[in-house]
Each structure stands twice: as C-alpha cells, then as structure tokens.
Amino acid sequence: MALYLYLHFPSLQCDSLADAETAGLPVAVVDAQHRIVQLNTAAAQQGVKLDMGLASAAALCHKLHLLPYQQHQQQAVLMSIAQQLYQLSADIALDEPDGLYLRLCNMLQLYQGLAGYRAALMAALALLPYQYYYASAATPLAAKCLALQRLNLLTEDCTGTDAALKRSPLSFTELEPDIQQQLQRLGIDSLGRLLALSTAELARRFDNRLVSYLGRLRGEFFHALDYIRPGPGFSRYLELLYDISDMAVLSAPLSKLLQQLQQQLERSNTLCHQLTLRLYCRDSETKSYSVGSAQGEYRAANWLKLCQLQLESHRLTAPVYGLQLEVTQFAPQQAQSDDLFQPQQGNVSALQLVSLLQARLGRNAVSGLSLQNQHLPEQASSRPLPLLQTRSLTGALLQRPAFILPQPRPLQEAVEISSGPERLCPDGWQLAAQRDYFIGRNSKGQWLWLYRTAQQQWFVHGLFS
Structure with a gap:
C-alpha cells in the first residue's frame, strides 16, 4: 500500500534567523504586498497573525522586527532540510516554497515498521531549528491537505485519514480561488461534499483542473514527484x-x-x-x-x-x-586504534598542530624541511609540504645546514672550528669563486656553516638546527 508523508514548514526564513527565538524578539517576514507571511512565537504572542497588514501588525507590536521575504533564501533552506533528511528517506521531493513530500512505503521495512521510522524522523527533526507540521496519507495531495491543517498525523490507518480528509475545508486544497468560489456558491465547502459528487457531473460543470486535482487526490491519476538526488557536499x-x-x-x-x-x-x-x-x-x-x-x-x-x-x-x-x-x-573517517604499548600521546596530533599554525599564520607560512641531493649550498635544502615523508640522505649531505641565510653575512665573532674544510666552486672551477666550508660553534652554542674565500674573507652561510 502506498504511503506518503508531507512536512510543512510555515516559517522557514523566520526560523533560520540567528538567535531570534533565544532572544525572545518578535520577528515577522513581509511580502511585496506588505502582508505578514511568516512570524515567530514571540510575534504571535503579541497578537500578530498571518496575512495581517503591516500597519495592523506594527500597531499591535511596536517592537516587531520586519524582514522582506526572500524566495531564494527560502528555497536554499528547504533544500538543506531535504539533504539532511535524505539519510532517513530515499525518496524526497521538494514542494516549494515550504513543503517536502516523503514516500514511506519503501522505507518501513528498513525501520521495522512505522513506529521505528517515526522515532528516527522525530529525532532528526528535533535537531533542526524549524517549526513543522506533518500528516500521512495514501496520496501526496491528501497528505499535504492534512498537514496544512496541522493535524500531525502519522498512521497507516486509511479509515482515520479518509475521515479527516472529508472534514477538510476547501481552503486547504490546491484548488484555484475561482474554483473554490464557484463550489461555495453551490453550497460545497468541504472535501467530503465535493468527493460525494460524481466525476461526470463535475466534468460537465467545471473545467479539467478540478477533475485532475480530485483524480490525483484519490490516487486515480498518476502524480509524478521529482525526487531529489543530493550530491556530496x-x-x-x-x-x-x-x-x-x-x-x-x-x-x-x-x-x-x-x-x-x-x-x-x-x-x-x-x-x-x-x-x-x-x-x-x-x-x-x-x-x-x-x-x-x-x-x-x-x-x-x-x-x-x-x-x-x-x-x-x-x-x-x-x-x-x-x-x-x-x-x-x-x-x-579512518578507524583509529590505540595501542596499549605506545607511549602516551598529546592532546593535539601533528596534523592538528599544522592546521592550527596554518590558520593562525597563513598556509604559505608553514612548511616542512628536507635535504636535497645537491652540492651547492643554495640547493641543499627545500621546503616541502608539512609532515611530508622524504627519503633519508647519508654521508656528506648530512653536513649541510637546515637553514640557509638569504645572503651570506660577514663573520664578526670568534668561533671554534669543528670540521672542514670542504671546497665548493659554484661557478665552475674558477679560483676566484672557490669557497672552503667549515662547521664552527660560536660562544652562544650555535653551530654555524662558514666559508672562507680565496681572499681569506670569512662569511656565515647557514645555521644547523
């Protein structure tokens, strides 16, 4: 048996405001005709009602905060709700600007019945800051008609929903206002009286809009719904x-x-x-x-x-x-296993620390450091991505400093030579360009990478970490 649920969100734009309810401030949304189309609880307690004029609402509540109705924002909020409920129901269709159709008949077996589905749905809706009303029925239009009456009815019992549907006023249907006026002139003010009439008689007196709506309401005509398929994001x-x-x-x-x-x-x-x-x-x-x-x-x-x-x-x-x-x-998410024999780890992992530094200093200010297989000092090290695994180098390359100065500076302090010399010629083997490199330690305990030119001048080119 087919079963559909309709969720009605009467004040999406108003409920999506930050701190409106917690601050207890009356807020209302006004359309282009200066009519109240949405309001929060605080505004309703002050006497403000839907479809009320702007002047009347301002007279009742002088602290009323007014916002213009924004259709694109309403649609974005409705889509976000559908994406969050997609984890519970596979078939969800938008009914803009403030409703959702959910097909339940193919989900009840997964939740072991309607009671399990109801519990999961109510738990998910409780996490959202939006007012909502709901109803279920055998057809989408019947579920919407009942939900607009705020019955909050979720059942597989067709007898109860059929009785509630017959009591429904025509104002909660999707019939056009001109058709509703014609029916009311004939004394038909509820769906029960309308459904009691024969289809042939209705087709003779009214156009096909009424017949098409009643056919989809009863389930006699196919009602196509455009179910969403949200992508990741x-x-x-x-x-x-x-x-x-x-x-x-x-x-x-x-x-x-x-x-x-x-x-x-x-x-x-x-x-x-x-x-x-x-x-x-x-x-x-x-x-x-x-x-x-x-x-x-x-x-x-x-x-x-x-x-x-x-x-x-x-x-x-x-x-x-x-x-x-x-x-x-x-x-x-990657499963994380804690080894009992591993030493105690800190509260912040290495990757988390990198993220904190990048957020504070900028992404380009944080990098790793590795040695390169190059004999020239300016190319002896590079700055890869943070925590990037690099191949280990042994031998003479390990004698290169981790930090190379942008420009060599003259040596102006006494140092104690530890090792050297190592002759390097950046510009080929010209005698004037040769440099003899040494490793020395100054009085502060810093290990310096020094070189002596052919003119017996001493410079500091790098520092060891």
Whole structure:
C-alpha cells in the first residue's frame, strides 16, 4: 500500500534567523504586498497573525522586527532540510516554497515498521531549528491537505485519514480561488461534499483542473514527484538578526552552522579537510575565507577553533548581515586504534598542530624541511609540504645546514672550528669563486656553516638546527 508523508514548514526564513527565538524578539517576514507571511512565537504572542497588514501588525507590536521575504533564501533552506533528511528517506521531493513530500512505503521495512521510522524522523527533526507540521496519507495531495491543517498525523490507518480528509475545508486544497468560489456558491465547502459528487457531473460543470486535482487526490491519476538526488557536499546560509561589526561576535552564529555540519558528517560517518566561509557585508563585497584541516575534522568545536584563529587576523570594513558555510568534498573517517604499548600521546596530533599554525599564520607560512641531493649550498635544502615523508640522505649531505641565510653575512665573532674544510666552486672551477666550508660553534652554542674565500674573507652561510 502506498504511503506518503508531507512536512510543512510555515516559517522557514523566520526560523533560520540567528538567535531570534533565544532572544525572545518578535520577528515577522513581509511580502511585496506588505502582508505578514511568516512570524515567530514571540510575534504571535503579541497578537500578530498571518496575512495581517503591516500597519495592523506594527500597531499591535511596536517592537516587531520586519524582514522582506526572500524566495531564494527560502528555497536554499528547504533544500538543506531535504539533504539532511535524505539519510532517513530515499525518496524526497521538494514542494516549494515550504513543503517536502516523503514516500514511506519503501522505507518501513528498513525501520521495522512505522513506529521505528517515526522515532528516527522525530529525532532528526528535533535537531533542526524549524517549526513543522506533518500528516500521512495514501496520496501526496491528501497528505499535504492534512498537514496544512496541522493535524500531525502519522498512521497507516486509511479509515482515520479518509475521515479527516472529508472534514477538510476547501481552503486547504490546491484548488484555484475561482474554483473554490464557484463550489461555495453551490453550497460545497468541504472535501467530503465535493468527493460525494460524481466525476461526470463535475466534468460537465467545471473545467479539467478540478477533475485532475480530485483524480490525483484519490490516487486515480498518476502524480509524478521529482525526487531529489543530493550530491556530496554541505551548504548552509544563516541570516543575522542584527548586523555584526566585530569578528569575535561572529563565533556564536558560526557555531550554529558548524553544529549542522557536524550532524551531517556524523550521519554519513565522514569528515572534511576544507571549508569555505563567506561573510555577506552590508554595502560591501562578500568576503570569503578558506579554512583547512590537514588531518580532517568532523567536530564543530575543532572547526570553530580553526575559523577563529584565521578570522583574528582580519578586520571587518563593513557590518555582516549573513553567513554561508560550504563544503564541497567529504572523506571517509579512518578507524583509529590505540595501542596499549605506545607511549602516551598529546592532546593535539601533528596534523592538528599544522592546521592550527596554518590558520593562525597563513598556509604559505608553514612548511616542512628536507635535504636535497645537491652540492651547492643554495640547493641543499627545500621546503616541502608539512609532515611530508622524504627519503633519508647519508654521508656528506648530512653536513649541510637546515637553514640557509638569504645572503651570506660577514663573520664578526670568534668561533671554534669543528670540521672542514670542504671546497665548493659554484661557478665552475674558477679560483676566484672557490669557497672552503667549515662547521664552527660560536660562544652562544650555535653551530654555524662558514666559508672562507680565496681572499681569506670569512662569511656565515647557514645555521644547523
């Protein structure tokens, strides 16, 4: 038997605001006709209602925060919810701007029945900061009609859903307003009275829009749903209730986005190595920051620390009104086994330390160091990626210093020669270019790489680590 669930989110844009509910501030979303289309709990407690005019709402609540309706933002939030619920249901279809269709008949066996699926679904929805109402039925349109009435009905009992459907007013259907007016003039104000009429009689009196809707509502006509197939990745946008001009204050809303990222990574048992943070600034260009983790992370607390370290070195030139967090690639988590005979490890691994340094100093400021198979001093070492495994070199090359000075400096202190000389000629075998290298130690205990020219002048060319 077919079974569909409809999820209705009446105030997506309003609920997605950062700290609106926790601060207890009344917030409402207004459309282009200056009508209230969304509101939060605090605004409803002040008497503000849906479809109310802007003047009436402002008279009831003088502290009401108003936001313009943004369709693209609403669609992005709806898609993000569908992506998070995709781990529970394979067949999810968008019903823009504020609804989702979920086909349940092929998922009940996986959850050992409707009770197991209900528990998993409610646990997933409890993690989201959005109001929602739901209902189930044998057809998608029937489930939507019941959900719009906020019945919160999830059952396989067709008798109960059919009875509730017959009691439904026509205002909760998808019939056009002109058709509803014609039906009301005939004394038909509920679906029960409409469904009692014969299809032939309805087809004779009304156009095919009514017949098509009733056919899909009953399940007599095929209702095609465009089920999503989300790709790997994460993208969330968070609009701020107030403009923020201090980087430190951004930590609280950023933490909310990172918590959502952690939930998705935990469900898929994955982690990510890099994320992109975008700050939408008022009357200024959008600022984009790339934050990386060499080891890979899924915990929100660790990502927040990396983001804070990178943002500390930047200043805002314009206030921020929105945040967006994006991750394009996920990586599977590697199982970590702790050996009882291994020495005790520190709280921060080597890769985590590299990530912290790169976030604080910049990616180009952190590198590794390795010896090269070159006899010239300027080519004796290189700077590979951090912690990159390099081949070990033995013999005379190990006598090369780890740090080469950009320009040799004259020796101006007393040193104690330990080994040498080693003659090197960078420009062929010309006598004037020859250098005799020595290893010496100064009074501070530093090991220096020295050379003496043919004119008996001494220079410091490098330092040993």
